[in-house]
Amino acid sequence: MSLVTVGIADLKVSNNPEDTLVTYSLGSCIGLTIYDPMAKVGGMLHYMLPDSSINQEKAEKNPAMFANKGIPLLFKQCYKLGADKKRMIIKVAGGSQIMDAAGTFNIGKRNYAILRKIFWKNNVMVDGEDIGGNCNRTMYMQIGDGRTNLKISKRGMVEI
Amino acid sequence: MSLMEEVIAAVDEMPPFPQVVHKAMQVLSEPEYEVSSLVDILKVDQAVTANILKLCNSAYFGLPRKVSSLKEAVVYLGADQLRQLLLSGAASKIYEKPNEGYAVFADELWRHALATAVMAQVLRRHLRLKIDENMIFTAALLHDVGKVVLSAFVSDKYRAIEPLVESGERSFQEAEKEILGFDHAEIGAKIAEKWDFPPAIIAAIAFHHEPFRSPKEFRLLAELVALANNLAVMVGYGTGVDGLACRGHGLLLEKLKLGERDMEELLLLFQIEMEKTCDIAGVGNG
Numbered sequence: 001m002s003l004v005t006v007g008i009a010d011l012k013v014s015n016n017p018e019d020t021l022v023t024y025s026l027g028s029c030i031g032l033t034i035y036d037p038m039a040k041v042g043g044m045l046h047y048m049l050p051d052s053s054i055n056q057e058k059a060e061k062n063p064a065m066f067a068n069k070g071i072p073l074l075f076k077q078c079y080k081l082g083a084d085k086k087r088m089i090i091k092v093a094g095g096s097q098i099m100d101a102a103g104t105f106n107i108g109k110r111n112y113a114i115l116r117k118i119f120w121k122n123n124v125m126v127d128g129e130d131i132g133g134n135c136n137r138t139m140y141m142q143i144g145d146g147r148t149n150l151k152i153s154k155r156g157m158v159e160i
Numbered sequence: 161m162s163l164m165e166e167v168i169a170a171v172d173e174m175p176p177f178p179q180v181v182h183k184a185m186q187v188l189s190e191p192e193y194e195v196s197s198l199v200d201i202l203k204v205d206q207a208v209t210a211n212i213l214k215l216c217n218s219a220y221f222g223l224p225r226k227v228s229s230l231k232e233a234v235v236y237l238g239a240d241q242l243r244q245l246l247l248s249g250a251a252s253k254i255y256e257k258p259n260e261g262y263a264v265f266a267d268e269l270w271r272h273a274l275a276t277a278v279m280a281q282v283l284r285r286h287l288r289l290k291i292d293e294n295m296i297f298t299a300a301l302l303h304d305v306g307k308v309v310l311s312a313f314v315s316d317k318y319r320a321i322e323p324l325v326e327s328g329e330r331s332f333q334e335a336e337k338e339i340l341g342f343d344h345a346e347i348g349a350k351i352a353e354k355w356d357f358p359p360a361i362i363a364a365i366a367f368h369h370e371p372f373r374s375p376k377e378f379r380l381l382a383e384l385v386a387l388a389n390n391l392a393v394m395v396g397y398g399t400g401v402d403g404l405a406c407r408g409h410g411l412l413l414e415k416l417k418l419g420e421r422d423m424e425e426l427l428l429l430f431q432i433e434m435e436k437t438c439d440i441a442g443v444g445n446g
């Protein structure tokens with residue numbers, strides 16, 4: 001087995017059944033995995049901001065930083081490896097918040113809201129998720145069988 | 161021995177902060193410093209000299225020829241790069257110790273410290289705040305240094321701390337204070353005092369979870385470190401067992417007139433800067 005790290009504002013796809021994709025410490029960021037069980041192709045995205053309109057130029061260079069750029073790119077790269085949209089299994093994790101009653105530090109919530117909106121427009125269903133709270137999550141996906149596990153502070157390992 | 165006495169004994173055992181770095185920071189904080197006096201300070205330390213030359217000759221800068229004189233390297237790198245190199249070099253060694261009490265991954269505390277320092281720097285530039293760059297970078301980099309000492313004690317009392325945090329009513333730092341009688345901010349300030357840091361830095365460390373308690377003359381620095389810490393934790397940089405159980409200081413955002421869009425822009429600038437810093441420092445990012 002080889003561990004392929006997905007950094008912050010980064011995405012990786014693979015069709016090597018030996019690979020496990022991993023992204024460490026999701027806070028307000030969102031980790032998204034998509035997987036086609038027939039083609040055995042999967043990908044993982046770790047984005048930190050909802051929308052690239054704040055800086056178009058930087059968005060060109062770092063599409064995986066933003067939900068609106070990173071999500072379509074993740075799907076496209078999996079299609080290139082033979083994945084099919086209809087078969088995709090979708091898992092989502094992250095979107096945590098620090099303790100803040102007024103909700104001023106609400107990037108996590110907005111990161112999740114935009115994903116829902118994009119999926120709704122494109123008829124994509126989410127098959128499993130673990131969102132919010134004030135824990136941090138590390139996300140793993142095995143390319144061999146598409147299983148997605150989370151290592152959550154305080155809660156240990158959880159499959160979604 | 162009381163718990164506090166045990167902790168004080170552990171603080172006394174901390175190795176000293178490198179004198180070369182202390183002295184170099186004093187020179188670097190002058191707007192027009194003498195290169196030769198900086199070189200005189202740095203050349204005493206062989207490891208520091210080697211690191212400066214190594215950075216200068218690294219692929220990152222892509223210089224056409226090899227630089228072998230310390231003076232030339234100091235001129236080429238300039239104050240910002242030197243400060244980052246010297247302070248992060250010293251801090252990475254301090255945070256390197258095992259952190260069974262807080263960290264989930266081994267280098268987590270160090271990555272968190274670096275992220276907070278980069279965030280504070282980005283905030284300062286974005287808001288054009290008139291605070292000394294050395295001061296901000298140092299305070300932010302060392303804000304959690306108390307965790308290095310407290311780690312073992314937190315680990316012992318974790319069973320008592322955890323349910324308080326789990327209830328959702330206490331931040332990790334508040335629970336720590338409740339159970340131990342003191343927190344890593346207070347202990348961090350003691351370490352900074354032992355290291356002869358100026359009062360502003362000691363205050364910023366002491367009050368990074370409660371900036372409103374800081375004496376007025378140091379409050380802006382404490383607020384900046386508190387906010388940088390909030391944002392670094394929020395993004396997920398260096399969150400250990402405490403996760404995101406950190407009290408947010410939303411009032412600071414209002415005070416600094418930072419709206420949703422500003423915060424997004426800040427995070428974008430931060431991430432780009434952080435990747436650059438990790439590249440230069442040879443730290444893994446992600």
Ligand SMILES: [Fe+2]
Pocket residue numbers: 303304333344345368369
């Ligand atoms: Fe702290």
Ligand SMILES: [Fe+2]
Pocket residue numbers: 272276303304389
């Ligand atoms: Fe911190």
